[in-house]
Amino acid sequence: MSSKESCRIVERKKESCRSELRIAIRQLNDRCLYSASKWAAEQLTGIEQDPAKFTPSNTRFQRGSSSIQRRYRTNEITATPVAGVSYVTTPVMVEDDLVDGDFYLLAKSYFDCREYKRAAHVLRDQSGRKSLFLRFYALYLAGEKRKEEEMIELEGPLGKSDAINRELVPLERELSTLRKNGTIDPFGLYLYGLVLKQNGSESLARTVLEESVNNYPWNWNVWSELQSLCTTIDILNSLNLNNHWMKDFFLASAYQELRMHNEALAKYQYLQGTFCYSNYIQAQVAKVQYSLREFDQVEATFEELLRNDPYRVDDMDMYSNVLYAKESASALSHLAHRVFMTDKYRPESCCIIGNYYSLKGMHEKSVVYFRRALKLNKNYLSAWTLMGHEFVEMKNTPAAVDAYRRAVDIDPCDYRAWYGLGQAYEMMGMPFYALHYFRKSVFLQPNDSRLWIAMGQCYETEQLRMLDEAIKCYRRAADCNDGEAIALHQLAKLHSEVGRADEAAFYYKKDLERMEDEEREGPNVVEALIYLATYCRAQERYEEAEVYCTRLLDYTGPERETAKSLLRGMGMGSSQSGPPGMDIEQFPP
């Protein structure tokens, strides 16, 4: 296949995506599925335009996009399209405009003014597919709106807030009969799945949603509902989905939720082949990289995103986390200011402000903002965890434990909250109790050296002194590329404490090499040198010992004396070792 030809195929594929999306956006808009149409439109502009056809003004959004992307793309594997994947072409749905009349137009206007019940009432006798869907959807949203209100009204003394959408039951009844008759369209199926999911019949909901996406793949809302129902990889694999390019988006996001970061990253990179300017994909990639703790890349991506889309609030809380981790207070304050001006009543905004105050060490204020974020969204996971961290800083451990526990109850896979719980209990002097939580967090995130180190330290506390277990933990930490090199040093120290000199020497040596590579100095180097010198002397490897001793002589303080006495003890005191020793004797620093 010539490159030109393949180029043409890619171009043709892009063009078909484009036209599919254009139709879909219109159809989604007709049904007032605004967020889905927003998503589709974002992807539409995310496709690289054919420079031949468009004037530069059309590519305004895409210009200058990616110095950073280019910078980072060099070391990535170029994502090649999987060979042999033939996409199913789903026939575009034909609209029946004739049936929907003026009532539909009126209802849609009401709907757009958020008068849902009114809209539903107008459509009560209409039979067109669009009208039918809009009536259901309006009813559903009316119920949701009422539910939100009731949630605050009904908040009981014991935290009971079980307000429910009262439209769900009648909706389910109607939709299930429609489905049995076979007169339901993919949008109806979407709504049916939504209702089923809220009523708790998850597997039926999955089937229905599956049916919906197989018939009409361009509704991102359906995919994301489906994704929220795929809690394990087995469920995901059991789905029977048609091959459509939308499926790749779905899989990527599902992998991401299931913490299969590398798979997710690969998928997104593949998608970027077509949708190379998609903000959505860019943000998702950043999310994955954040989980992989590649903060520099994430920061660059977000800077880029904000340049193209300055009023974006979505995912900005993660950006703030990155800035927090990098301790760049001014950038964080800038971001906080920006989102605050855009939309202050978004949980993300509050979270960013909270992060800012936390970085400034003003923990009370930061708690206020996290609380506000939680008021806006009670299930906002990271706010609970972050608030827990604040309480830990404020030494209010019971409150911290409570906050972390709520995070864990929302998402039992949140390893940060488990870690926080462990930390809180360790602070209270209950290391053995804390181990339970550390074990949980390590189980969820086995490749994070910090967790292993925390657990090792827990075993090492003077109350427990379970050194063998601690050594195992540190070994795991050292295996997963411990950034701060705590593990190696601890391993060496513990081994020497337990009396395994060989292992201790091995790890001291490794640690020393590492410190040399990173050009670090400090007490650890001295400690390693002293141990190695003594060890080598005990092993009668005098030459090696001498090397270490001579290095020690570069330091001031007691260790120099130790080195000297070691050298003397080996029978090669200052007289034999030549000039450096003599220097020391004659010119004390």
Next chain:
Amino acid sequence: MVGIFIQPGAFAITPHKVSVCILLKIYAPPGLRAVPYPFISIAQHNRLGLFLLALTKSCDDIVEPKLDEFIHQFRVAGGFSSHWYINHLTSSLSSLLSPDDLFNFFAEMRGILAGPDSGVVEDDQLMLDLNSNLGIFLRRCVLAFNLLSFEGVCHLLTNIEIYRKEAPSSCPPYEQPCLDDSSSNLETCSEYENMDLENFVYEKVSEEIEARKEASEKVPFHLHAPKTLLDLVDDIDVPADLVSKHSEKGRQAGSYGDPTNNMLPDTDPSSGTFLRTNWQVQGYLQEQADTIEKDGSSVSLNGFEIILQQLQKMAPELHRVHFLRYLNSQSHDDYIAALENLHCYFDYSAGTEGFDFVPPVSSNSYGKYEIALLCLGMMQFHFGHPKLALEVLTEAVRVSQQQSNDTCLAYTLAAISNLLFENGISSTSKMLGLSYSPLTSVGITLSVQQQLFVLLRGSLKRAESLKLKRLVASNHLAMAKFDLTHVQRPLLSFGPKAFMKLRTCPVDVCKEIRLSYHLISDFGSEGSAMTVDGAFSTAWLKNLQKPMGSLVLSLESGSSNSSNVFQFCAQPTSIPGSVLQLLGSSYLLRATAWELYGSAPLSRMNALVHATCFADASSSSDAALAYVKLIQHLAVFKGYRGAFSALKIAEEKFLSVSKSQILLCKLQLLHDCALHRGQLKLAQQVCDELRVLASPVTGVDMQLKTEAGLRHARTLLAASQFREAASVAHSLFCMCYGYNLQVENASVLLLLAEIHKKSGNAVVGLPYALASLSFCQSFNLDLLKASATLTLAELWLSLGSSHATRALNLIHGAFPMILGHGGLELCSRAYIIEAKCYLSDPNFNVSENYEVVIDSLRQASDELQLLEYHEMAAEAFYLMAMVYDKLGQLEKREEAAASFKKHILALNNPQDKDD
């Protein structure tokens, strides 16, 4: 939100409460007559008052009844035959149509309350006292209504409408979020088809819930987990007798209640399900916790879990639910769920919810996480992880010391000592020691026993100074148990040696048991303060279901059920169940102690006292233990037939107790029986089964392991595999020695002597018998000592006829003990050996004194036939035949020989006659 504990006692107005208010208005209309209109008599009027009181107080469920259930309850309450009340109720409810109606209704309600100057009111006038229970209830309702916002009033109105409209037939729930809504794949077929199944499940569940027994006391909340803490009494099995009479506890419980009454309402909030008041829900949880503690298996895992899930949904801030879930999963041996729920509970509550002992310390915002450690430790112990448990409890000791929580410390120490009791831990010096025990700081290493003693002392002292009466009592019991099986040595081994008598001290044991019994007088005097009127009301509501003769309380139904009425009448002065349980344990310990010391009648008597007086209050395992003791007594003194029939009764009674003493007892009986009948294969099989019951973890279930080892050796001995038997017994001795099981050592040594005797090495056997004797002496094991003396006599005898007099003297010395307290086997053995001694004594003239010998032998053979102990019976008959032969009484000789032949044949062709 976070860190803020929502104050309990919040009171929300619900449709159900509105109906109660309507009834209240009927009860006390703002009129002037003594007996208002619809009532026929004062008694009927009072009855309604009682009904209302019970409604506001009872804690038998978590949700308020729906209208139809309520009406049903009301009807059953009896005496209100006319439909007037119900019509009035429904019409009043349906007249509440607008917010204004509600306002007026509550304004009227205020009218039936007496003013603060109630002295002015005439005698005849019916007014609710402001401070009476009903008056307070009404005031709270009015207050709650007044506090409602307009939205709240609207919601109340909607709810009343739903409440009213609900069809009496309680239509099946439209869709039920089922047991495990996330993972169930069943629902794919169709949610409609599942409905019958679900209803079925609920019915079953509600039946199970009904079957529970109401416990009636208030107990410190956290003490429910540590079942292990309270049952410090373990047994060392020696025979007892059984009374087949037993209380009908649990059998009659299913009679009350109509199915709809306890049927779980669906969780769909739109159908108007409301939680009862906080007080009632807590009471309900308390009762459930009591039930689980008493007999975990009587509560169904899933049934209760559903209720708890529902409760959690309706009251997410009521964290105690997690604790109940923990208890529930623990009692059903679900380790992971128990662990999760325990952690969850303490994360949320910080241990500050419900630990009733400690007055809330206002300044301490720290939380009481040491209690979490205590509970976790006891949970690990329960699941058989003694090492982990010890680790956790050590941490608990440290943290409670840091937080200076002496109460928790006392409990923790008690828990640790209990742990050390139950599990053979050969060295604790590494784990424990460092943090507690004042002596280790001096650098003295203590043996496990000494550490245990120090711990017990420490815990007792602390408990006494903190006035934790239950703990004091259970510590005394633990002390008694310690004294029973341990010889006390001075703690410090240097300095002038004090006089040491290396014996256990029965007086100490008695003293400790008596001290623990003082608990009852403490509670007897303050009993009224401890009652929970909620349980009282619950019992009343349930008794309503029974046919009523008079309008007074249902006392006359006492003939049908004992326990409920006992509970009911005795309530106001009764003693909390946990105290009763402890007292019961003290009786069991007495029984065990007497068993060891060798007094069968006293042991039987104490077991009987427990079985008759404490059966209702004690936990099911304690009750089972008492039965086991009685059954064993029966087997030893009356033969197997009676024992097996008694066992059948006990098995029915303790059906649910899975890995129980009952099973153990059954295996023991079967083994003994098989050995006696000579069914060696069966015996080996039973022995293996017994061994499987013990946990494979070293140091756990030591009693059981020793038991299995002993029985194994005995089986081998019966099969004449002397070498194998000796080696098993020897390794058993090593194990017992390693874990300091001294009492068991005595019997192992005796067994070794027995083995050597049978294998013909009398000389080797002698030292073992002597060692066993000295063990028996130092632990005051009189009966075992008598048995060892017998063996010693046999050994002497087998050394030659010149030792016959010596043997005879030994036997005669032991006879009082054997005849007074020994079982059938022991007595007949003594008789036979005595006869043998006489016969082998060269100075003994058979023809002159044959009566002595024949009498003994006849006695022995009778008893052995009862036991179906063929081998020894054959021996007795053989001896008899010999004597008759010498006397020349041929007819009698033939008779004895025939019996001998019969037994020998039976021994050689063992067949299963019956199970």
